[in-house]
Amino acid sequence: MVSIAKKHNVPTIVAEALHLPFKNKVFSTICISGVLHHIGNLNDAFNELDRCAKEAICVIEPSTNLNFLARFIRISFIIFSSLYSLLPHTIHTYVGSVYERDISLDQITRLFRKHSFNFQKIRFFTHIPLFKLRRFFPEKIRYYLIRSLISSKRGNIMEIIATRFKV
Numbered sequence: 001m002v003s004i005a006k007k008h009n010v011p012t013i014v015a016e017a018l019h020l021p022f023k024n025k026v027f028s029t030i031c032i033s034g035v036l037h038h039i040g041n042l043n044d045a046f047n048e049l050d051r052c053a054k055e056a057i058c059v060i061e062p063s064t065n066l067n068f069l070a071r072f073i074r075i076s077f078i079i080f081s082s083l084y085s086l087l088p089h090t091i092h093t094y095v096g097s098v099y100e101r102d103i104s105l106d107q108i109t110r111l112f113r114k115h116s117f118n119f120q121k122i123r124f125f126t127h128i129p130l131f132k133l134r135r136f137f138p139e140k141i142r143y144y145l146i147r148s149l150i151s152s153k154r155g156n157i158m159e160i161i162a163t164r165f166k167v
Contacts, residue, residue, distance in 0.1 A: 002014060017035060017039055017045045017048060018039070018041065018044045018045055018048060019048070020048045020051070020052055022052045023052075024051055024052070025051075025052065025053070025054040026052055026054075027052055027053055027054060028053075028054045028055045028056070029053065029054075029055060029056040029057070029058065030049055030052060030053040030056075030057050030058070031057075031058040031059075031060070032049065032057070032058070032059055032060070033059075033060040033061075034060060034061065034062070036059065036061055036103055036108070037061055037062060037101060037102065037103050042103070042107065042111060043111070043114075046111045046114075046115060047115075050115040053164075054164070055163055055164055056117075056120075056161065056162065056163045056164065057112070057117060057161075057162055058159065058160070058161045058162075059108055059158075059159070059160045059162075060157060060158070060159045060160075061103055061108065061157070061158055062102070062103075062157060062158075105122070105158060105160075108158075108160055109160070112160070112162045116164060116165045117162035117163065117164055117165070118162060118163055118164070118165050119160065119161075119162050120161045120162060120163055121159070121160070121161040122158070122159070122160050122161075123158070123159050124157065124158050124159075
């Protein structure tokens with residue numbers, strides 16, 4: 001993403017989530033998307049977010065609140081992706097981090113409460129990487145996979161927006 005940003009003359013800073021190179025309360029809002037499930041110590045990461053955010057934090061993370069069929073599809077997709085990555089090709093494949101794990105809504109809400117944030121919005125939605133599904137499945141099967149994910153209880157992505165309590 002940094003190389004893409006640089007091509008478009010967007011200023012970038014690469015930093016470690018546990019040691020952000022910013023002053024205290026420098027941002028009114030911080031949005032962190034798809035990062036927390038890669039971090040080993042969530043408390044330390046949230047301490048840094050709290051330190052740098054003046055008013056609000058928005059967290060977007062994969063959801064663990066899926067029904068059985070949606071979980072089965074997710075696991076099947078991971079297996080097919082892994083097998084596909086063994087084939088010789090020029091497409092880059094995803095490599096997970098050593099800390100990668102599911103984070104529940106309860107874990108994130110506890111972190112928000114610990115740092116005195118009040119929930120404004122919690123929503124679930126479905127994100128499906130269609131370009132990846134085309135590699136493995138014909139159109140009819142893709143349609144049923146997508147339908148089952150969309151009809152899952154809440155969706156496969158959660159978004160939480162919380163603001164700091166007024167003191």
